[in-house]
Amino acid sequence: MLALTERTIFVLMVAVFGSITLWGFFNMYRIVRRGRAASKFQNLIPQAVKAFLEVGLQTPVYKSRLILTTFHAFIFFGFSYYLLVNLNDLLEGFLPGYSTAEVSTGIIGPLNFLGDVLSIGVLLGVVVFLVRRFIAKDKRLEFNKDVLLYPAVEKGGVKRDSLVVGGFILLHVGSRFTGQALRLAERSIINPMQPFASALSFALRALPPSAFTSAIHASWWIAIGLIVVFLPYFIISKHVHIIAAPVNLGLAKQGERGHLDPAVPPGAPPDLAPGAATLADLAWPRLMDAYACIMCNRCQDVCPAHNSLRPLSPSALEINKRYWLNENFTGFAGGAASPPLTEFAISPEAVWACTTCFACVRVCPVGNEPMADIVDIRRRMVNDGAELDSGIQSTLEKIGKTGNSFGQAARNRAKWAATLDFKIKDARKEAMEFLWFVGDYASFDARVQEITRTVARVLKSAGVDFGILYDGERNSGNDVRRVGEEGLFEQLAEQNIAAMSKCNFQRVITTDPHTLNALKNEYPDYGGKWDTIHYTRLLAQLIDEGQIKLAKKLDYRVTFHDPCYLGRYNKGFNPPRALIQATGCEFVEMPRNKENSYCCGAGGGQIWMGTTPPGERPAENRIREALAALATLNGHGGNGAKPDKPLLFVVACPKDVVMYTDAVKTTGNEGKIEVKDVIQLIAEAMGEELQTSNSQLQNAVPA
Amino acid sequence: MNIVVSIKQIPNLTDELEINAEGTGLDHDALQYVLNEFDEHAIEEAVLAKEATGGTVTVIGVDTTGELDGALHTALAKGADSAVKITGDFPRGTDSHTQAKLIADAIRGMSPDIVLTGVQAADDRDGQIGPMIAAHLGVPYVGVVTGVQVKEGKAVVHKEYAGGVMAEFEVALPMVVGVQAAHQPPRYAPVSKIRQIAKTAKIDEVTGGAGPRAGSTVRRMFKPESAGHAEMWEGSPEEVADKIATLLAEKGLVKRG
Numbered sequence: 027m028l029a030l031t032e033r034t035i036f037v038l039m040v041a042v043f044g045s046i047t048l049w050g051f052f053n054m055y056r057i058v059r060r061g062r063a064a065s066k067f068q069n070l071i072p073q074a075v076k077a078f079l080e081v082g083l084q085t086p087v088y089k090s091r092l093i094l095t096t097f098h099a100f101i102f103f104g105f106s107y108y109l110l111v112n113l114n115d116l117l118e119g120f121l122p123g124y125s126t127a128e129v130s131t132g133i134i135g136p137l138n139f140l141g142d143v144l145s146i147g148v149l150l151g152v153v154v155f156l157v158r159r160f161i162a163k164d165k166r167l168e169f170n171k172d173v174l175l176y177p178a179v180e181k182g183g184v185k186r187d188s189l190v191v192g193g194f195i196l197l198h199v200g201s202r203f204t205g206q207a208l209r210l211a212e213r214s215i216i217n218p219m220q221p222f223a224s225a226l227s228f229a230l231r232a233l234p235p236s237a238f239t240s241a242i243h244a245s246w247w248i249a250i251g252l253i254v255v256f257l258p259y260f261i262i263s264k265h266v267h268i269i270a271a272p273v274n275l276g277l278a279k280q281g282e283r284g285h286l287d288p289a290v291p292p293g294a295p296p297d298l299a300p301g302a303a304t305l306a307d308l309a310w311p312r313l314m315d316a317y318a319c320i321m322c323n324r325c326q327d328v329c330p331a332h333n334s335l336r337p338l339s340p341s342a343l344e345i346n347k348r349y350w351l352n353e354n355f356t357g358f359a360g361g362a363a364s365p366p367l368t369e370f371a372i373s374p375e376a377v378w379a380c381t382t383c384f385a386c387v388r389v390c391p392v393g394n395e396p397m398a399d400i401v402d403i404r405r406r407m408v409n410d411g412a413e414l415d416s417g418i419q420s421t422l423e424k425i426g427k428t429g430n431s432f433g434q435a436a437r438n439r440a441k442w443a444a445t446l447d448f449k450i451k452d453a454r455k456e457a458m459e460f461l462w463f464v465g466d467y468a469s470f471d472a473r474v475q476e477i478t479r480t481v482a483r484v485l486k487s488a489g490v491d492f493g494i495l496y497d498g499e500r501n502s503g504n505d506v507r508r509v510g511e512e513g514l515f516e517q518l519a520e521q522n523i524a525a526m527s528k529c530n531f532q533r534v535i536t537t538d539p540h541t542l543n544a545l546k547n548e549y550p551d552y553g554g555k556w557d558t559i560h561y562t563r564l565l566a567q568l569i570d571e572g573q574i575k576l577a578k579k580l581d582y583r584v585t586f587h588d589p590c591y592l593g594r595y596n597k598g599f600n601p602p603r604a605l606i607q608a609t610g611c612e613f614v615e616m617p618r619n620k621e622n623s624y625c626c627g628a629g630g631g632q633i634w635m636g637t638t639p640p641g642e643r644p645a646e647n648r649i650r651e652a653l654a655a656l657a658t659l660n661g662h663g664g665n666g667a668k669p670d671k672p673l674l675f676v677v678a679c680p681k682d683v684v685m686y687t688d689a690v691k692t693t694g695n696e697g698k699i700e701v702k703d704v705i706q707l708i709a710e711a712m713g714e715e716l717q718t719s720n721s722q723l724q725n726a727v728p729a
Numbered sequence: 730m731n732i733v734v735s736i737k738q739i740p741n742l743t744d745e746l747e748i749n750a751e752g753t754g755l756d757h758d759a760l761q762y763v764l765n766e767f768d769e770h771a772i773e774e775a776v777l778a779k780e781a782t783g784g785t786v787t788v789i790g791v792d793t794t795g796e797l798d799g800a801l802h803t804a805l806a807k808g809a810d811s812a813v814k815i816t817g818d819f820p821r822g823t824d825s826h827t828q829a830k831l832i833a834d835a836i837r838g839m840s841p842d843i844v845l846t847g848v849q850a851a852d853d854r855d856g857q858i859g860p861m862i863a864a865h866l867g868v869p870y871v872g873v874v875t876g877v878q879v880k881e882g883k884a885v886v887h888k889e890y891a892g893g894v895m896a897e898f899e900v901a902l903p904m905v906v907g908v909q910a911a912h913q914p915p916r917y918a919p920v921s922k923i924r925q926i927a928k929t930a931k932i933d934e935v936t937g938g939a940g941p942r943a944g945s946t947v948r949r950m951f952k953p954e955s956a957g958h959a960e961m962w963e964g965s966p967e968e969v970a971d972k973i974a975t976l977l978a979e980k981g982l983v984k985r986g
């Protein structure tokens with residue numbers, strides 16, 4: 027038990043530091059409250075249960091970095107258990123004669139054992155983290171050269187904080203553990219239920235007997251007193267994630283990933299500017315993000331912009347927000363405005379480097395959504411007439427004028443179909459089962475039109491009752507929305523919905539995953555509620571049902587790239603794989619597949635940008651990954667040995683065809699690997715079953 | 730500062746242009762109309778001038794398409810203060826003489842300090858509207874301008890000559906400027922703003938009288954007739970090489986071994 031003065035000091039400390047901490051949490055609450063309204067959270071209880079399980083099982087952390095996550099799990103479980111341990115320590119300090127160090131029986135025995143083992147787990151975990159940061163200097167904790175950093179971050183704030191937190195944990199847990207060993211050493215006993223503390227106690231027996239009492243008291247203070255002193259620091263430390271992260275996970279985005287929140291919260295006054303210029307323009311969960319962020323850079327690891335050395339880092343964005351808030355804590359809580367986000371959180375250039383691939387949001391262990399900030403910042407820039415990339419501006423203008431990103435006349439939209447030897451139904455005139463929303467790239471890009479025709483031919487041969495909107499279709503607006511042009515998106519959505527509402531059909535199929543996303547997830551808000559699927563899903567079903575017969579077995583070795591908006595956004599992982607398997611091709615997964623697929627770099631308006639920045643482009647990186655994966659398969663030497671069958675890079679998105687065909691060329695891999703859309707494999711495997719033809723192309727074959 | 734911008738709509742050039750049945754002009758009804766690109770620069774330069782010196786920008790045009798409102802709303806979204814459209818029986822492709830007269834008549838009463846317009850438009854390529862407005866108003870005109878600065882009663886305009894030579898003019902106001910390019914790329918007008926303006930803004934309507942009509946008529950309009958035609962050869966490099974060799978031999982340029 028502690029002496030009376032010690033107990034008095036402790037109680038006073040709790041009162042003082044506790045009050046500061048409560049005041050801190052109160053201000054944190056006021057800070058988060060300054061954000062704009064978020065879309066309604068529903069099912070709070072199931073969400074809370076889900077978050078509790080996620081935290082308990084550490085599943086969100088296990089989405090990447092498996093080994094480090096295991097060490098984190100050591101610390102997490104140890105720390106959670108320490109709630110109990112610290113309670114016990116308090117009793118030891120305040121109850122006369124209460125001591126449990128030597129108990130090895132009853133309920134305390136196994137509890138002691140857990141405490142002992144977990145202490146070592148925590149210490150080990152923290153040492154690993156400190157070594158990795160300060161000795162091994164893990165590169166992943168660094169930022170690209172031109173990433174905008176808030177001065178406090180630039181000066182190594184995260185490093186210092188990590189050192190403080192690491193040091194705190196080492197002292198706290200180490201001291202508590204040593205205290206146990208001291209108690210055992212004092213009485214020269216060992217406790218089989220505290221094996222590690224017992225081991226240490228042997229060494230401590232060498233202390234002079236008079237030293238034990240003060241050493242035990244010191245260990246108590248360093249373990250428990252330290253927590254109290256540390257509490258106020260907690261508010262400005264990344265360690266606050268132990269509270270903010272579970273809350274954030276409980277409040278994580280609900281509904282479809284591909285559904286962006288509107289640019290102004292529903293019910294907001296009409297003059298509220300869309301999107302975000304300053305911190306207070308962000309929805310409040312985005313301010314919570316800054317507190318939940320553990321500054322692990324996992325989001326940066328998976329960011330295609332970061333990996334192509336662009337000045338964008340989703341983690342830097344969150345970290346900058348947090349450090350700005352730390353330095354303007356009471357001011358912002360009290361209503362002061364922040365400077366523009368583009369001045370301290372993320373550079374304008376970085377804002378325009380995001381492909382909206384969702385990888386950062388998906389991987390973040392604490393449920394942060396850096397991408398949502400970026401889209402909101404774009405929205406405000408567009409609204410305020412900020413200077414836009416010339417390519418993006420001219421594309422938006424083209425879409426505004428002509429309804430498509432190619433600036434072509436609407437009546438040219440279905441020109442690709444003119445050379446087919448059958449006429450595709452006009453959805454505006456006839457009823458049909460499937461309305462095929464073709465999309466801009468599939469309709470207008472000369473490199474993709476042949477693939478679009480193949481889709482039509484396969485559908486026709488399979489007896490699918492389908493039609494298209496002809497000139498009635500417009501750009502779906504998916505990427506328009508993601509570059510921040512909310513008004514144009516709404517206009518396009520309304521126009522498409524109006525056109526589609528006049529037609530008679532049961533379901534919608536799309537070739538472009540981007541249009542899939544808009545129609546499936548965002549059009550319902552505007553009254554367009556249809557059952558929309560990607561054509562790969564329909565085809566997989568038709569093959570299953572025997573409506574498409576594959577006459578030929580193909581002999582390629584292939585890998586498949588999950589387009590972001592088909593895979594990660596809309597969970598369309600399996601149908602394309604099922605299609606590939608059905609053709610008999612040998613299938614190899616790339617290391618980054620499905621949820622962890624790597625963006626081609628086209629999304630979020632990037633394909634419209636007027637400039638190509640230097641550095642390895644995401645698509646080039648992906649082609650190299652594919653070649654490596656395809657080369658390591660059994661029976662095929664990886665060292666430049668000639669492959670025994672042709673290699674294919676299979677995609678299921680018209681933009682991917684463009685991006686990767688180009689990347690194969692720019693990486694000098696022409697002839698080594700070919701880019702094909704899934705549909706081309708199916709068509710080839712159908713052989714004679716593919717009855718229709720492309721008449722004009724046949725005529726064009728030179729005599 | 731009272732700034733007036735004269736605009737007009739022209740066929741969208743990314744569209745395939747169709748010739749009318751008589752072969753004397755474009756088949757206007759089959760075409761989509763957009764704002765003349767040079768006029769977009771004129772609007773931008775006007776808004777920049779207003780931002781620099783204050784004043785108001787009025788955008789005016791002859792409604793030849795029934796769709797001029799869209800262009801006027803866009804101009805308002807970019808920072809113009811008021812919009813005027815001249816209505817009457819003016820078909821698509823109304824000649825520049827008529828348009829210049831209608832505009833000059835409509836703006837005379839506005840007593841503009843400076844009138845900006847696109848230096849030319851792709852539909853008639855005559856670059857006449859600006860000079861003719863100036864003539865009707867009896868004020869000076871400078872064309873092919875790439876930057877305007879207005880200062881008390883005077884404008885300094887930059888003009889680009891061929892061969893990369895620049896000139897700076899100081900002209901007493903009022904004057905008419907034919908804009909080649911604004912000194913900044915025309916800004917983007919967010920659609921939400923345009924839609925908002927479309928709901929609330931008022932466009933003043935002026936009924937136009939009869940125009941003088943152009944002194945010339947188009948006798949025949951046609952697409953270029955190609956003199957020869959190109960044949961595309963496809964196939965592997967070997968096959969194509971073989972075809973080239975055969976052709977050269979056929980023409981007697983080389984002997985095939």
Ligand code: SF4
Nearest residue numbers: 319320322323325390
């Ligand atoms: S946003 Fe998430 S993934 Fe990125 S650094 Fe913060 S916690 Fe890590």
Ligand code: SF4
Nearest residue numbers: 329380381383384386
């Ligand atoms: S959405 Fe993709 S590109 Fe954008 S910040 Fe996140 S990971 Fe990077």
